[in-house]
Amino acid sequence: MNSISPNLNIMIKASEKASKILIRDFGEIEKLQVSKKGPSDFVTNSDLKTEKIIIDELKKAKPNYSIISEENGTEDNKDEKNTWIIDPIDGTVNFLHGIPHFAISIALKSNNEIISGLIFDPIKNEMFYAEKNNGAFFNNHRIRVSKKNKINECLFVTGGELKKELALPYRKSGCAALDLAYVASGRYDGYFQRNLNLWDIAAGILLVKEAGGVINEIDLSINENIKIIASSPDINSKLLEKINNF
Helix, strand or coil: CCCCCHHHHHHHHHHHHHHHHHHHHHHHHHHHCCCCCCCHHHHHHHHHHHHHHHHHHHHHHCCCEEEEECCCEEECCCEEEEEEEEEEEECHHHHHCCCCCCEEEEEEEECCEEEEEEEEECCCCEEEEEECCCCEEECCEECCCCCCCCHHHCCEEECCCCCCCCCCCEEECCCHHHHHHHHHCCCCCEEEEEEECHHHHHHHHHHHHHCCCEECCCCCCCCCCEEEEEECCCCHHHHHHHCCCC
């Protein structure tokens, strides 16, 4: 196993602790699907509980770090150079429908660059993580982006609304964090989407870069309306051509 920083270790522990709630709640959702009330209030509750566990764990270790999170918003603390960026459930709609494709995403931004990122899919027990200049990993094995260079042999992934139908083999999975993790591990060959929030993609940006992939320039000081195009270097120019103004 590669050596990991104390900060990444904290992130892993926090996500594993929070995931216990998610796994339990996900089991309940399958029962709630049939109830009149429906699961949406329940999901908000799962989001909040998961986020609270993550924030509590991170604060115990680093009380002064600032925080940006989906439910809680921005919390500026003494240390403004270091910020945790947290999405407690990315893929909430999947979660809500009892579809096991969602993830916890935690990133650490230091001096306006992402230096640690973790994406954990608790249902499949798949953990993706990366640290700056230290490579990207999936369950402790080193990962690389795909090497395919014929666009018709590739599989891409997107989300949100497309302005036009694209002549590309692609999926819509409903979980931006896992989309990026899957690009990093070579399952997908590329990913493109508009109108994203920073917490959806912060960890994934680093994973793709550390796995040898390429990503458009992203301003990390902005929290919303982010456009992302990520892929392997081999297919990037062909992908850009195909999705021109998607």
